[in-house]
Amino acid sequence: MAVTSTDVVVTDTAPAASRARFRFLRGGKTRTGLLILAFFVILAVAGPWLAPYDPDAMSDQLLQPPSADHWFGTTQTGQDVLSQILVGTRGVLLVGFLAGILATALSVLIGVSAGFLGGAADEILSMLSNIFLVIPGLPLIIIIASFVEDTGDMLIAAVIALTSWAWGARVLRAQTLSLRRRDYVEAARATGESTWRIILFEVMPNLTAVIASGFVGTVIFAVLSEITLAFIGVADISHWNWGTVLFWAQSNQALAQGAWWWFVPAGLCIALLGTALSLINFGIDEFVNPRLRTATGASRKVRMRVGFTPVARTAAPAEPGFTPVARAGATPSPGEPVPPGTPESPGTPSKEHSA
Amino acid sequence: MKYILQRLAFYAVTAWAAITINFLIPRLMPGDPVEALMSRYQGQLDTSAIASLKALFGLDEDQSVWSQYTDYWSHLLDGDLGLSFTFFPTPVGEVIAQSLPWTLALVGITTLISFLLGTGIGVYSGWRRGSWLDGLLPVTTFISAIPYFWLGLIAIAVFAVKWQVFPAAGGYDNSLVPAFDWPFISSALYHGVLPGVTIVLSAIAGWILGMRNMMVTVSSEDYVMVAQAKGLSERRVMFSYAARNAVLPNISGFALSLGFIVGGTLLVEMVFSYPGIGFQLFQAVGAKDYPLMQGVFLIITLSVLAANLLADMAYALLDPRTRKEA
Numbered sequence: 231m232a233v234t235s236t237d238v239v240v241t242d243t244a245p246a247a248s249r250a251r252f253r254f255l256r257g258g259k260t261r262t263g264l265l266i267l268a269f270f271v272i273l274a275v276a277g278p279w280l281a282p283y284d285p286d287a288m289s290d291q292l293l294q295p296p297s298a299d300h301w302f303g304t305t306q307t308g309q310d311v312l313s314q315i316l317v318g319t320r321g322v323l324l325v326g327f328l329a330g331i332l333a334t335a336l337s338v339l340i341g342v343s344a345g346f347l348g349g350a351a352d353e354i355l356s357m358l359s360n361i362f363l364v365i366p367g368l369p370l371i372i373i374i375a376s377f378v379e380d381t382g383d384m385l386i387a388a389v390i391a392l393t394s395w396a397w398g399a400r401v402l403r404a405q406t407l408s409l410r411r412r413d414y415v416e417a418a419r420a421t422g423e424s425t426w427r428i429i430l431f432e433v434m435p436n437l438t439a440v441i442a443s444g445f446v447g448t449v450i451f452a453v454l455s456e457i458t459l460a461f462i463g464v465a466d467i468s469h470w471n472w473g474t475v476l477f478w479a480q481s482n483q484a485l486a487q488g489a490w491w492w493f494v495p496a497g498l499c500i501a502l503l504g505t506a507l508s509l510i511n512f513g514i515d516e517f518v519n520p521r522l523r524t525a526t527g528a529s530r531k532v533r534m535r536v537g538f539t540p541v542a543r544t545a546a547p548a549e550p551g552f553t554p555v556a557r558a559g560a561t562p563s564p565g566e567p568v569p570p571g572t573p574e575s576p577g578t579p580s581k582e583h584s585a
Numbered sequence: 586m587k588y589i590l591q592r593l594a595f596y597a598v599t600a601w602a603a604i605t606i607n608f609l610i611p612r613l614m615p616g617d618p619v620e621a622l623m624s625r626y627q628g629q630l631d632t633s634a635i636a637s638l639k640a641l642f643g644l645d646e647d648q649s650v651w652s653q654y655t656d657y658w659s660h661l662l663d664g665d666l667g668l669s670f671t672f673f674p675t676p677v678g679e680v681i682a683q684s685l686p687w688t689l690a691l692v693g694i695t696t697l698i699s700f701l702l703g704t705g706i707g708v709y710s711g712w713r714r715g716s717w718l719d720g721l722l723p724v725t726t727f728i729s730a731i732p733y734f735w736l737g738l739i740a741i742a743v744f745a746v747k748w749q750v751f752p753a754a755g756g757y758d759n760s761l762v763p764a765f766d767w768p769f770i771s772s773a774l775y776h777g778v779l780p781g782v783t784i785v786l787s788a789i790a791g792w793i794l795g796m797r798n799m800m801v802t803v804s805s806e807d808y809v810m811v812a813q814a815k816g817l818s819e820r821r822v823m824f825s826y827a828a829r830n831a832v833l834p835n836i837s838g839f840a841l842s843l844g845f846i847v848g849g850t851l852l853v854e855m856v857f858s859y860p861g862i863g864f865q866l867f868q869a870v871g872a873k874d875y876p877l878m879q880g881v882f883l884i885i886t887l888s889v890l891a892a893n894l895l896a897d898m899a900y901a902l903l904d905p906r907t908r909k910e911a
Contacts, residue, residue, distance in 0.1 A: 361598070
C-alpha cells in the first residue's frame, strides 16, 4: 500500500483514461494477490513436468513424513503427495476459470439485459435470477453431479456455472438500472444507435470493474465447489486435483494415523489461492468505492472520527457511471458466492420486486 | 402488507420451481439410474422398492410426463418421499425427520453466533477505520478462504487425535439413548463444540467484512456528521445512527447466506459424521440412494426458503421504507 487515500484523490484528478481503468492493479493487496495467482498459474502449466514422481505410482515408502526425497511426505500406498498437488493444480485452475467465465457470461447476459430492457423482460429475468439465488447451490450441484455417470472437468465446470451466475446478474442489473438513464446513454439513443451498440459500447465499459469483481468471486466459489465435490467423491476421483488428494486422505484415515502432511498442503494451497483471489477482489472493490481503502502510513496514527475521512466524496469515480458500490470482496465460505453486503447503496431496501 | 404478500408470492413460486427442478433432474439426466440400481442391489430390492423407484424416475412408460408430475405432487403433499435404500424399508421422510433437528440446532446456533459476533466486530472495525483492527482483514480473508471441511479436518487432527479433548465424530455418546435428560444433552453439547467452533470460525470473516464495508460507507453520510455535530456521544452515533443503517444489507445478506451456510454445513457434518441431514446426504450419495438424496435436497431448499421468508419479515420490521414503499 504505497499510496494513501489522500494521495489517490490528488493524483486522480486528471488521470489518463486507460490508466484509470487499470488503476486497481496498483494497490499492494491486488499486487500480492496477482503474484500468488501467477505462482499457481505457473504451477498449473508446468506442474506435471515439475512433479518429481508419477502421482499414481506406488512405492514401498509408506506413509512417510516429509523428507528430502518426498517434500510433502507420502501416502498410505507410497505415493508422493507433492507430485499429486503439483499435477492437481491444473484441474483446479481450469475448472475454476472455466466456470468463472461461463457464469460471468451468463450473469452479464441476464443481468444487463434485465436492467437495460426493463419491462416484462426485466420481470422474468429478475425472477429467474432470484430463484437461482435462493435455491441452495451446493446440494443442487451434488445431486446433479451424482446423477451423471461420467463426470469430467468440463461438466463440473458447467454445472457450477449454472448454479452460480445469479448473484452477479443481480448486481449487474442494479448497476445497469442506474446507468441506463444517464445523459450520455440518452445522447447515444438520440443519435439513433442501436440498443445492442449502446449496451456494448456505452454501458458495458462502465460495468468493467463490477464484472471483474463478480468474475473473481465466482472463480473462488467454483474452485471451492470443485474441491468439495472431489472431496465428497462425487466428481471423478481418478483425476488429480487438491480435492482428490483430500478425498484419499480422508478415506484412508490419514487423520487417525496422524499423517498431517497428507491433508495440510492441499488445504493450505486452497486457502492461499482463495486469499489471492480475495485480495484481487479487494483491489477492485476499493477502486470502485475509494472509501473502503484502508488507511496506511501516517494517517494510521490519527484516530479517525467519522465525518473526517480523508477521502473527498468527489473523488469517487474517475469514470462517469460508477455509484460507489459497497460490496464485500471476500467469499465468506465455500459454497457461498454471496458476500453479505449488498450491491445497493446503504439502507436501500432490497429492490428485487419493487423496482 | 403488500410487500409481505409480494414476498410470499415470490417464495411460493420459488418453492414450486425447486420442487419441479427436483422432479426434472432424474428425468433429464442421461443414463438409466434404475438399471444401475437394480443390478447393484440384485435380489435385495423389495417389490415395493422397485415400485417406488419406478415412480421416482417415471419408468411407467404408459404414463405421460404430466401425469407423473401430478402423481409426484400428490405423493409430496401426502408427505410421501419414497423409501430410502440405505435404511430400507424406512421411508425417506422418517430418516430426514430424525436428522433434521441435529442440523437445525447446529446450524441455527452457530449461524446466529457468527452473524452477531461478526457484525459486532464489523461495526467496531468499520468505525475505527485505520486502527489496528484493519490488520484483522488479511487474517479473516485467509480464514474465510479455507474450506469448511478442511478446517474441520484440522480441528479433528489437533483436538481429537493429538490431544483428545473433544470427540472426533458423532452427535452424542453412543452408549446413551437419545432423551431429554441431562446426560444426553450435555453429551450432545460436548459433541457439538468442534463442529460448531469451526463453522463460526469460517463464517465470521464474511460478516466482519460486509459490516465493516457498510460502516465505512455509512460513516461519511451527512446524517452521521449531523449527529456528531449535535454532540451526541460517540456510542450513540456509532450504534443508533451509523450501525443501524449499515446493518440492513447485512440482514438481507444473512437471509441469502443461509442457503450457502447450509451447503457449507453439509460438509462439516460429513467430516464430523454428525447425524444431521448433511451426513445423510453424504451417505445417500455414496450409496446412490436417489430417493433419500432428493428428499434431503427438497428439505434443505424448503428450509432455506422458510428462513429467507423470516428474514424478509424482519427486514420489513426494521426498515420502515420497505413498508412505505409497498
